[in-house]
Amino acid sequence: MQNNSNSKARTLASNLTVVVIGAGAWGTTLAKLADAGGHEVRLWSRRSGDRLQPLLEGADIVVSAVSMKGVRTTVEQVRQAGVAPHTIFVTATKGLDPDSGSPEQLPLLPSQLWQTAFPAHPVVVLSGPNLSKEIQQGLPAATVVASQDIPSAEIVQLALSSPSFRIYTNPDILGVELGGTLKNVIAIAVGTCDGLQLGTNAKAALVTRGLAEIIRVGTCWGARPETFYGLAGLGDLLATCNSPLSRNYQVGYGLAQGKSLEQVLAQLEGTAEGINTTQVLVKLASQQGIPVPISHQVDRLLQNKITPQAAVEALMLRDYKPEMEEREVES
Structure with missing residues (x-):
């Protein structure tokens, strides 16, 4: 069955028209990957002033690589422009929607905003340890595409794969998206740790407890715990927490150097999604009674x-407790 599915996907994934929305570092990188695969690529920037509708005509795949704050506007622009009935949407944004979420309702993720606007279309999440500058240099990397529609995920897998960029599929769209989103908060904390020159032991402890925090939140919100041990969870966390190329890491590092948040952001290339994610996460976790000690301290630091x-x-002086909480053991 898997071979038949892959064979069909290979047939459908040839000579595609791929529209990439968002001409930042990540959008440009994904556009180059699609172009290298022999597909027709159309790259659109929200700041260009060009009309979106002509670019969307006949699009097989639409990749959204805009910042979280631009997702709602982009979704509406695409909805108004219209797409072909067979179009697959791919979201490469990592963030939580600040205009949603309550004790009874989880904050909306980018994929959910796209799926709500286009209920008849498959939506695929692309997330993993992907530092765009390294991928542009041709260095080896891997990522995950997740969807409830696995055949569509397989088409995206084949369309964007290259000899140096390996893509895996996963049915846990929520876990893959949350892994890429929540690790940005931990990356700010780790950047702070490195900026204070607290050493490898402290960093290892922070990353490990950060992963436990991500799993705690993710499983409470309905994701599969095993997803967070994969590329979109632990893999992305390690890459983001170990590279000065990470914008979220740079935020924490800069704050530890005595700079104000405004000064750090003024020198940053692109958006550090972890800042908005921290605010939304801490508010909702507090309402739902989910312990997020690292995220809580990051929120206080950012404010x-x-x-x-x-x-x-404050993190080191917390009450003594077992390493594995009951909820984590059960999951």
Whole structure:
């Protein structure tokens, strides 16, 4: 069955028209991957002033690589322009919608915004340890495409794969999307740790407990725990927490150097999605009674309510407890 599915996907994934929305570093990288695969690629920037509708005509795949704050506007622009009935949507945005979420309702993720607007179309999430500058240099990397429609995920897998960019499929769209989103908060904390030169032991502890925090939130929200041990969870966390190329890491590092958040952002190339994600996550986790100690300290740090040194001290002075909580053991 798998071979038949792959064979059909290979047939459907040849000579595609791929529209990439968002001409930043990641959108440009994905456009180059599609072009290298021999597909017709159309790249659109929201700032270009060009009309979107002509670019969407006949599109087989539409890739959204815009920042979280631009997703709602982009979805509406695409909805108004219209797409072909067979179009597959791919979202490569990592964030939580700030205009949704309550104790009774989870915050909307980018894929959910796309799926709500286009209920008859398959939506695929692309997420993993993908530093765009390294991929542009041709260095080896891997990622995950997740969807409830696996045949569509397989088409995207084949359309964007290259000898140096390996793509895996996963049916847990929620877990893959949350893994890529929540790790940005932990990356800010780890950047702070490195900026304070607290050493490898402290960093290892922070990354490990950060993963536990991600799993705790993700499973409470309905994701599969095993997804967070894969590329879109642990893999993405390790890449983001170990590279100065990570914008979220740079935020934490800059704050630890005594810079204000405004100064850090002024020097940043692109958007650090972890800042918005932290605010939305901490608010909702508090309402739902989900312990997020690392995210809580990151939130206080971003709001200038605490110094980097005091944030680390607050984490180290927490009550003693077992490493594995009951909920984590059960999952």
